[in-house]
Every structure is written in structure tokens, then in C-alpha cells.
Amino acid sequence: MIARLFKFKGGVKPASHKDESAAAPIRVAPLPSHLIIPLRQSARAMARCLVQPGQTVLKGEMIAAAEGPLCTAVHAPTSGTVRAIAPQPVPHPSGLPAPSVILDPDGQDRWIERQPFDYRSVPAQETRTYLRDCGVVGLGGAGFPSHVKLGPGEKGIETLILNGAECEPWITCDDRLMRERADGILAGASIMRHIAGARRILVGIEDNKPQAIESMRAAVQRLGEADIEVVAVPTRYPAGGEKQLIRVLTGIEIPYGKLGTHFGVQCFNVGSAHAIYRAVAHGEPLVSRVLTLSGNMTHPGNFEVLIGTPIRELLPLAAPRADTDRYLMGGPMMGVALLSLDTPVIKGTNCILAGSPTLFPPPPPEMPCIRCGECAKVCPAELQPFELYWFSRARIFGKAQDYSLFDCIECGCCSYVCPSRIPLVDYFRFAKGEIWAREKEKAAADIARERYELRLAREEREKEEKAAKLAAKTEAGRQKAAAALAEAAKPAATPEEDAKKALIAAALERARAQKEQVHPENVSDLTPEQQAEVAAIEGRRAEIREMAKPHLRQDD
Amino acid sequence: MNNSPYSLKPASVQSVMLRVLCALLPGIAAYVWFFGAAILVQIALTSVTALAAEAAMLALRGKPMRQFLTDGSALVTAWLIALTFPSIAPWWLTMLGTLLAIIVAKHLYGGLGQNPFNPAMVAFALMIVAYPQLMSQWPAVGAADFAAQLNAIFGPRQLDAITMATPLDALRTVLRDPEQRAAIAGLLGSHATFGNIGGKGWEWVAVGYLAGGLWLIQQRIITWHMPVAFLATLFAVAGLFTLIDATQFAPPLFHLLTGGAMLGAFFIVTDPVSGATTPKGKLIFAAGVALLTWIIRSFGAYPDGIAFAVLLMNIAAPLIDMYTQPPVFGHKRKEGEPR
Ligand code: SF4
Ligand code: SF4
Numbered sequence: 001m002i003a004r005l006f007k008f009k010g011g012v013k014p015a016s017h018k019d020e021s022a023a024a025p026i027r028v029a030p031l032p033s034h035l036i037i038p039l040r041q042s043a044r045a046m047a048r049c050l051v052q053p054g055q056t057v058l059k060g061e062m063i064a065a066a067e068g069p070l071c072t073a074v075h076a077p078t079s080g081t082v083r084a085i086a087p088q089p090v091p092h093p094s095g096l097p098a099p100s101v102i103l104d105p106d107g108q109d110r111w112i113e114r115q116p117f118d119y120r121s122v123p124a125q126e127t128r129t130y131l132r133d134c135g136v137v138g139l140g141g142a143g144f145p146s147h148v149k150l151g152p153g154e155k156g157i158e159t160l161i162l163n164g165a166e167c168e169p170w171i172t173c174d175d176r177l178m179r180e181r182a183d184g185i186l187a188g189a190s191i192m193r194h195i196a197g198a199r200r201i202l203v204g205i206e207d208n209k210p211q212a213i214e215s216m217r218a219a220v221q222r223l224g225e226a227d228i229e230v231v232a233v234p235t236r237y238p239a240g241g242e243k244q245l246i247r248v249l250t251g252i253e254i255p256y257g258k259l260g261t262h263f264g265v266q267c268f269n270v271g272s273a274h275a276i277y278r279a280v281a282h283g284e285p286l287v288s289r290v291l292t293l294s295g296n297m298t299h300p301g302n303f304e305v306l307i308g309t310p311i312r313e314l315l316p317l318a319a320p321r322a323d324t325d326r327y328l329m330g331g332p333m334m335g336v337a338l339l340s341l342d343t344p345v346i347k348g349t350n351c352i353l354a355g356s357p358t359l360f361p362p363p364p365p366e367m368p369c370i371r372c373g374e375c376a377k378v379c380p381a382e383l384q385p386f387e388l389y390w391f392s393r394a395r396i397f398g399k400a401q402d403y404s405l406f407d408c409i410e411c412g413c414c415s416y417v418c419p420s421r422i423p424l425v426d427y428f429r430f431a432k433g434e435i436w437a438r439e440k441e442k443a444a445a446d447i448a449r450e451r452y453e454l455r456l457a458r459e460e461r462e463k464e465e466k467a468a469k470l471a472a473k474t475e476a477g478r479q480k481a482a483a484a485l486a487e488a489a490k491p492a493a494t495p496e497e498d499a500k501k502a503l504i505a506a507a508l509e510r511a512r513a514q515k516e517q518v519h520p521e522n523v524s525d526l527t528p529e530q531q532a533e534v535a536a537i538e539g540r541r542a543e544i545r546e547m548a549k550p551h552l553r554q555d556d
Numbered sequence: 557m558n559n560s561p562y563s564l565k566p567a568s569v570q571s572v573m574l575r576v577l578c579a580l581l582p583g584i585a586a587y588v589w590f591f592g593a594a595i596l597v598q599i600a601l602t603s604v605t606a607l608a609a610e611a612a613m614l615a616l617r618g619k620p621m622r623q624f625l626t627d628g629s630a631l632v633t634a635w636l637i638a639l640t641f642p643s644i645a646p647w648w649l650t651m652l653g654t655l656l657a658i659i660v661a662k663h664l665y666g667g668l669g670q671n672p673f674n675p676a677m678v679a680f681a682l683m684i685v686a687y688p689q690l691m692s693q694w695p696a697v698g699a700a701d702f703a704a705q706l707n708a709i710f711g712p713r714q715l716d717a718i719t720m721a722t723p724l725d726a727l728r729t730v731l732r733d734p735e736q737r738a739a740i741a742g743l744l745g746s747h748a749t750f751g752n753i754g755g756k757g758w759e760w761v762a763v764g765y766l767a768g769g770l771w772l773i774q775q776r777i778i779t780w781h782m783p784v785a786f787l788a789t790l791f792a793v794a795g796l797f798t799l800i801d802a803t804q805f806a807p808p809l810f811h812l813l814t815g816g817a818m819l820g821a822f823f824i825v826t827d828p829v830s831g832a833t834t835p836k837g838k839l840i841f842a843a844g845v846a847l848l849t850w851i852i853r854s855f856g857a858y859p860d861g862i863a864f865a866v867l868l869m870n871i872a873a874p875l876i877d878m879y880t881q882p883p884v885f886g887h888k889r890k891e892g893e894p895r
Contacts, residue, residue, distance in 0.1 A: 243885065253888065332560070335562065359563075365620070367669075371829050380885065383885075407887075416563070419567040419569050
């Protein structure tokens with residue numbers, strides 16, 4: 001039993017609007033006319049495409065392989081033929097198209113051969129690799145690869161948290177999943193506990209979902225494993241934020257830039273746990289998910305949908321009303337407006353929300369900040385949003401960073417309450433974007449400067465070498481003369497003792513070494529005595545060169 | 557582009573300001589009950605002046621008229637001026653004060669949300685310096701002869717019958733007279749100016765403000781920090797000096813229930829634009845105002861010191877904010893330290 005719950009500061013209580021979609025069981029969406037499967041399913045990395053246009057694939061067949069540590073594999077959501085591999089619009093705030101596989105289903109929905117994975121008899125690392133190759137990522141929205149989160153980290157994972165809070169209004173897919181597939185979720189959690197070596201599992205569910213809580217508790221009984229607890233947490237947005245839920249259940253606060261593993265705790269969406277269960281126990285890679293269709297719709301509900309289904313083809317299932325003016329992916333607090341209905345469902349898509357002017361009225365005109373502090377009261381990151389706003393607006397980005405801009409989790413609470421109707425989060429997103437862009441620019445500038453400096457150095461060196469060659473030539477001429485003199489009168493050539501000349505000598509030596517020409521040509525036909533003489537001179541020179549070397553180095 | 561959140565809590569500057577005005581009503585009712593309807597005339601006067609000045613400044617500055625004129629902020633300033641000025645002050649005095657507040661203290665500093673000084677307090681401070689005599693003539697309790705009060709406002713002024721020294725003024729006079737000083741405790745109980753505690757009638761106005769203020773806290777428009785810090789500090793410092801020398805200093809309850817203390821605690825010190833905003837900063841700010849108020853009341857040349865105290869602390873507010881930034885989520889303890 002956990003002794004007590006902790007509180008996170010701030011938070012808001014928007015109208016929950018869960019009833020609209022929570023009542024009906026999950027339905028399976030029909031096969032769409034085509035599927036658009038972006039190769040970038042996990043948060044940061046693009047998978048390497050394995051298929052060709054025209055190729056037929058089975059359901060669950062890997063069509064793109066994981067490359068790099070943060071990448072996960074991508075699979076064919078149904079059997080059919082690859083039509084093309086081309087850039088397609090994807091649900092991302094940038095609105096930029098991303099390379100995707102376009103698949104025409106054959107209507108058979110034929111699976112690959114599926115086999116359970118015996119995770120108990122292999123090292124955890126192998127199971128993680130298996131999950132990577134099954135394309136399992138977080139289904140809560142961020143899409144972070146699960147196999148990475150299950151890695152040992154610094155301290156290992158003591159507490160595994162299942163996130164069933166689902167704090168965003170309207171969304172009920174996790175609620176339904178917990179009501180209908182609690183056993184699968186817990187089986188997945190149990191597998192995760194095994195991989196991560198965690199001691200206990202805490203399932204956090206907002207207390208506005210009593211049926212889900214009950215269903216999960218019953219499933220815990222059935223599973224009969226120790227140290228699993230289903231905890232009802234107070235309903236307050238953003239209780240389902242990863243950091244907030246961890247805080248509420250364990251009291252641990254994870255600062256910006258740190259991971260759960262630094263503190264021995266890791267948090268997974270209940271949907272991800274279910275996907276892990278399907279992958280391990282049934283050999284099914286992640287090719288579908290449950291999502292909520294709600295908002296301005298006549299038949300809202302939850303649907304099991306193939307990854308890659310164009311959103312346009314889903315909408316008739318819930319019948320949007322005529323005055324719908326936009327669609328959001330995600331909830332009203334953190335969702336992203338869809339630029340095109342041709343964008344596909346991705347692994348992180350938990351909800352498609354139809355909006356109307358009455359449901360989400362356009363915000364009234366922005367007023368100046370009156371410093372009422374309401375935003376600071378509701379900020380779960382405990383920031384001073386109005387100060388951040390001021391600095392972001394004035395583009396004093398350094399100050400904004402001093403006031404912990406990057407600790408902002410973009411939950412939207414501040415915008416939600418601001419009486420001046422300032423779109424605060426928009427300013428923060430803008431400021432973060434600018435800072436990132438500047439860092440990138442700076443990095444690019446650094447590289448450019450480095451290159452420039454390298455070029456300068458090279459030119460300098462070439463100049464020096466030229467000078468040295470020139471010096472070598474004159475020196476060679478002088479030596480010729482000296483040699484001739486030595487031949488004629490055989491006087492002892494005076495050793496040049498000053499460092500300057502030694503320097504030239506050194507340059508000469510370098511030049512000579514380059515030419516691999518140890519002696520001047522004109523001495524090749526000297527008599528042995530003469531050669532000995534020259535050798536003696538050379539020997540003295542070498543000594544001087546040695547003496548001069550430290551100077552040379554300093555001068556360099 | 558991502559423009560979330562898409563649903564917003566119904567909230568507006570206007571609703572905030574309207575609720576502040578509502579919260580002033582109990583105090584105003586008590587004011588009318590004990591001191592006559594003159595205050596209502598003043599409120600009307602300052603309101604019309606403030607709205608006219610606001611409209612003119614918005615037009616000059618090319619700001620959207622409807623959006624800003626209806627935000628209610630000018631009315632709050634207007635009502636506070638009416639309530640801090642003597643209710644029988646001549647019409648041009650309150651009007652001048654209001655014009656200075658709206659035009660200079662508010663709009664010349666950038667308008668709503670930008671003013672570093674509390675506009676109502678700027679008006680009060682300027683007027684009391686310029687017209688100390690007129691700013692000290694307060695209506696007598698029970699002397700609610702409306703005609704006489706109207707005369708006082710619009711002239712010709714015949715004040716003797718309807719004015720009276722306020723408790724703070726009376727106290728000051730007494731304290732300046734060494735022969736009477738010894739009797740301060742007896743005086744507070746008996747003298748006609750001093751009701752039961754804070755001055756006849758005034759303590760009920762104070763209770764009205766208190767009620768409205770508590771409602772504002774309940775409405776989450778202000779937080780408890782400022783009123784509590786202000787009143788507690790005033791109480792503590794007055795109490796301390798009463799203990800030291802009861803013949804020289806007024807007792808704490810007197811300070812709390814007299815003059816602008818309650819109005820100040822809930823409606824003036826709490827002005828968010830010109831005050832500190834962090835929880836700790838609010839405590840420091842309000843405590844500072846209380847301390848300065850007590851000092852000015854006890855030693856200064858002016859009867860009530862809240863206006864000057866607030867303006868002085870307004871200057872310090874940005875600095876206070878800077879040094880009292882609360883720790884951010886996850887950065888409270890040293891890294892890696894268990895909870
Ligand atoms: S809620 Fe809006 S008006 Fe109030 S302090 Fe924050 S940004 Fe300013
Ligand atoms: S969006 Fe950022 S600043 Fe605003 S409440 Fe959330 S965490 Fe705080």
C-alpha cells in the first residue's frame with residue numbers, strides 16, 4: 001500500500017466531457033481504402049524502409065527497420081500491396097510532409113506467422129530489442145520508444161508507473177481500454193517489471209473513472225502478483241502528465257532534462273503496456289491502437305484503428321456535425337489542429353476531436369497582462385508564466401531561460417485561465433523555437449568559424465612553407481658557394497650560430513625532408529675527405545638546429 | 557501551428573474588475589449609512605471623469621475603444637479615489653485627482669497593466685500634498701444632511717456643521733499636546749470621535765471592506781498573502797510600540813480599523829499591476845507597506861500614510877519579485893536527493 005498521495009501544485013479543472021464517448025465499447029474500425037504509414041513513428045528517428053513499390057506484404061510484416069538508438073521498426077498494418085513510398089502530410093505541428101509507405105490493402109488482413117516471445121529465458125536486452133523490432137512506442141502521445149525507457153539507466157527502475165490518468169477532457173480511449181482489456185494491460189506491466197527489474201507497479205487512474213479503477217483492481221486480483229497497486233488520483237488536469245503523475249504517486253519531482261530512471265521510477269501509458277503484452281504474448285507488432293472520436297460528433301466513441309488510416313476515412317464512424325470547423329489530434333488542452341484530413345493515424349494518436357465555433361469559440365481579443373498571477377497559481381511546473389510571457393514577447397530569450405522557460409511542459413493551464421486571454425503557451429512555444437533555432441545557427445556558425453580558422457591556419461602554413469622553400473633555395477645556393485669554396489680552399493666554414501639562421505636551417509631541413517634529398521646535388525661527386533668535411537659541418541649544424549628547436553617551438 | 561489550448565475558462569479582465577467593484581459594495585453601504593450619501597455623489601463623479609479620461613486617452617493612443625473602455629479597470633480606480641478622498645471634498649478636487657490618475661499615472665505609463673504606480677494612490681498623494689486642508693475635511697458621523705454635503709461638494713461650502721476630525725487626525729492632535737497625551741487610553745474610550753475601537757462609524761466601514769475582501773479571496777481574485785501580511789504587520793508593530801509606551805502610540809486595533817487600513821489591505825495593496833507577484837514577494841511587499849504606513853501615521857506630517865507607503869513600495873516591487881522567485885518544479889532539492 002502506498003501510504004499517501006502527494007500533490008502537485010497548480011492544475012485546472014476543465015469540463016471533462018468524458019461521458020460523450022466513454023459509454024460505448026471499443027469498436028473495430030473497418031479497413032480503410034489505403035494506409036499511409038509514416039516511417040517516423042517514434043519520436044525522434046526515421047526507420048529505414050525495407051519495401052519496394054509493388055511489393056506485397058502481410059499484416060505485421062516489418063516494412064521499415066529500426067536504425068539508431070531511438071528508432072523503432074514499422075510494420076504493415078494489414079496485408080496488401082505497397083503502392084508507393086513518398087512524402088505525405090503527417091500530424092505534426094510543423095505540417096511538413098514526411099516519407100511514408102502507402103499501402104493498398106488486399107482485404108484479407110492476413111497475418112504473418114505470429115509467435116509468442118519467451119522473455120523469461122532471454123536476457124532483458126534481447127526483449128528490449130524485440131520490442132524495438134515490434135515497433136512499440138509510448139501510446140500516450142509523445143511516442144517515445146518503450147524499449148529505451150525500459151533500459152537500465154543509471155539507478156535501475158524501482159517503481160514502474162502505469163499512467164491511466166487520462167486527464168485531457170474528451171479523451172476516453174485509455175478508460176475503455178482499462179475497462180475492457182485490464183488483464184492484457186497488467187500482463188504487459190508484468191512483462192515490463194520483469195525486463196526492468198522493478199519492484200513494484202503503481203497504476204494511477206483519475207478518480208473520475210470508477211469503472212476503470214474497479215476493472216483494473218479486479219484484474220490485479222486475477223493476476224495474483226505481489227506489489228501491484230491501483231491508485232485513484234484526484235481529477236485535476238494535468239494529473240496525467242508524466243511528471244505530475246510520478247509526483248502524485250511517489251513524491252518524486254523530475255526536473256527538466258532528467259529522466260525517470262535518474263530517480264528509479266519510470267512511467268508508461270496503459271496502452272503501451274497493452275501493446276507490449278500483444279507483442280510478447282502474441283507476437284503481434286504494434287499495428288493498431290484504440291482512439292477516441294469525440295467533440296462535435298453525433299456518435300462519439302472509441303475505435304480500434306490501424307496505424308496509417310487516413311483520418312478522413314475514420315470520421316464517418318462518429319458522424320461529425322455539419323458546423324464542424326476543425327479537427328484536433330489530441331485533446332483540447334494540448335492537441336494539435338489538423339491541417340489536412342489526409343493525415344494518417346500514428347501511434348501517438350489518442351483522439352480526433354471535432355471542433356465547432358460553439359464548442360471551441362475563437363478566443364476574445366488579447367488584453368495586456370494585468371499581473372493577476374492566476375497563471376502562476378495554476379502552473380504545474382511552478383513557473384511565473386507572466387514573466388516568461390514578458391521576456392518571450394520582448395525576445396529577451398536569455399532572461400526567459402533564466403526564468404526556466406524550458407521547464408514549461410506546455411500543458412496550457414496558464415492560457416486556460418488568463419483573464420487577459422493571452423495565448424501564453426503560444427509565446428512559450430515561439431520562444432523555445434527561436435532559442436533552438438539560434439542554438440542551431442550558433443552551432444552552424446561555430447562550425448563555419450572553425451572552418452574559417454582552419455583555412456586561415458592552412459594559408460598561414462602554406463605561406464610559411466613557401467617562405468621556407470624560398471629560404472631553402474637561397475640557402476642551397478649559398479651552400480653551393482660554400483661547397484665550392486670548401487673544394488677550392490678547404491677552409492673551415494664558420495658555423496652559423498644565431499638563431500635566425502638556425503631557423504632558416506630548420507626550414508631548409510623540413511624542405512629537404514620533403515624532397516627526401518639529404519644532400520645538395522653538387523656534393524654527390526665530392527672526394528671522401530670533402531664529404532667528411534661537409535659531414536662535420538652538417539654535424540655542427542645539426543647541433544645548432546637542436547639548440548634552436550625550443551625557440552622554434554615557442555615561435556610556433 | 558499549434559495553438560492549444562482550444563478550450564478556455566470563461567474569464568476576462570472585465571469580470572475580474574466587476575467583482576472587485578462588487579466587493580466594495582458592503583463598505584460603501586456602511587459609508588452611506590454612517591456618513592451620508594455624499595460618497596455616492598463622489599463615486600458618480602469619479603466614475604464619469606475616469607471613463608471620459610480613459611476614452612480620450614484610448615482615442616489618442618489609437619487603442620480599440622470598446623475592448624478597453626469596458627474592461628472596468630478605470631472604474632476600479634475611480635471608486636478607490638472616491639473612497640480614499642474625503643466624501644465632502646469639492647468636486648474639482650476629486651475630478652482633478654481622477655484625471656491625474658487616469659491620464660498620468662495610468663496612460664502616460666503605458667495603460668492597463670503597465671503602470672508602475674497605483675493610480676488611485678498617485679491621485680491621493682498628489683492631492684494631499686497640493687491641498688492638505690481640503691483633503692483633511694471629513695464628514696462627521698451622523699451629520700448626514702445631504703443638502704449640506706452637496707453644498708460642500710458643489711459649493712458654497714459651509715463645513716463647520718458637517719465635518720469632524722477623523723480619528724487619526726484627532727489622535728494626532730492629542731499626541732501633539734503633551735498635557736492630553738497621558739490620557740490616550742481613556743480618550744480612546746470616551747471621546748466622541750473614537751467609536752468603540754477605531755473611530756465612530758469608521759469601524760463599520762472597515763468591517764464592510766473586510767467582508768468584501770474575504771469574498772475576493774474566496775473568488776480567487778486576490779490571495780490571502782497581502783491582506784494578512786499587511787494587517788499582521790500593522791498589528792504587530794503597533795502592538796509592540798503600545799507595549800513600549802501606551803501614552804504615545806495608538807493601540808493595534810485602532811490602527812486596523814481606522815483610516816484606510818482595511819480598504820488598503822484588500823483593495824489597494826493588492827493591486828496586482830503595481831505590486832509584487834510572487835507569494836513571498838507579496839508578503840514582503842504588504843508588510844513593507846504596513847510598516848511605512850505605521851511610521852507615517854505615527855511620525856509623519858500627513859494623517860494617513862497608506863498612499864505614500866504604497867507608492868514607495870511600488871518602486872521596490874520589481875526588485876522584490878526578482879529576489880523572491882519561487883523554486884521551479886523539480887528544482888527544490890539538490891539533484892538526486894530523495895524526497
Ligand atoms: S493570468 Fe494572464 S493577466 Fe494574469 S498574470 Fe498571467 S498572463 Fe497576466
Ligand atoms: S504551459 Fe507551461 S507555463 Fe503554462 S501552465 Fe503549463 S507548464 Fe506552466
